Amino acid sequence: MTGALTTIGFDADDTLWQNESFYRVSQDIYFSLLAEHEDRAVLQRHLMAAKRRNLGLYGFGIKGATLSMLEAAISVTQARVPASVIAQILAAGQEQLRHPVELLPHAREVVEHLAADFTLVLITKGDLFDQERKLAESGLSHLFQAVEIVSDKSRATYEAAFARHGDGPSRAMMVGNSMKSDVRPALEAGAWGVFVPHALTWEHEQADAPEGHARFHELPDLGALPALVDAVDR
Structure with a gap:
């Protein structure tokens, strides 16, 4: 790294x-x-x-x-x-x-690939028991060095998480399907923000894209993430 x-x-x-x-x-x-x-x-x-x-x-x-x-x-x-x-x-x-966990396309291979070279942190909102259950059933839990199950996501959330589990937001990237919760506050914290849209997103999680932001990227799916990470990490 x-x-x-x-x-x-x-x-x-x-x-x-x-x-x-x-x-x-x-x-x-x-x-x-x-x-x-x-x-x-x-x-x-x-x-x-x-x-x-x-x-x-x-x-x-x-x-x-x-x-x-x-x-x-x-x-x-x-x-x-x-x-x-x-x-x-x-x-x-x-x-x-x-309900059984259904991984999205490319999720397993991308997380496995990136875990070899980077510190991976799961940062998710929701009910503690339910999120812990889904992570355990996903088969991905061993690939994350840290898990943060939070009540909401803000600039402070990412500042604290990436300071605890990495070298701070400036050397971190956040990947998610919510422009409001995953991308914009991560960018405000100084991290890269990567938007991977999902066909179904609750309207509460929608927000305008930060067009023109140097650290903002949008990908069609998780399969494109390793190439982006390689480009950013040069």
Whole structure:
């Protein structure tokens, strides 16, 4: 590790493995269960409002999303939602917590390749138990020298993580599918920020690209990351 780069941070959900697609399945179940009460657009608005309102209480993750679905169901039905529907919403959330991990294309080979020459740090938001479970089931845990499961991601998050586990942000790179959480705050901290878009990204995680920033890069998929790392590390 004698080049410009010594440390690479990876986001987890929808960067290394599928996540949002499973949320969408749970939401579709929610919409179908409440279809007789309101149309989908109204149900969607109630649910998104509840999720945003509850981020400060529950944080990110399926447990908070499930509680928000229950709250929205009570709200949209004016507290007349049947207990059987409540039970099915809970079951959908529990099923997601048990869902097998599905790695995204190139994730395993890219992480294995980079682990040979760089300090790899997993930096992810979400429920502690669920993220630990997914990492263990992914088969990638032994390739990361450190794991940071955080409540949110900010400039301070990356400054602290890359100072603890590397040579500081200036010699670090953050890779993720969220412009808002993975790229922009990492760039603000002084790291490289690499955006690898996912077909499904929650609207809360969307933000404008920092066009023209010298340390910003966008890749079509993780398979292109080793070549970028080689170019940056010269």
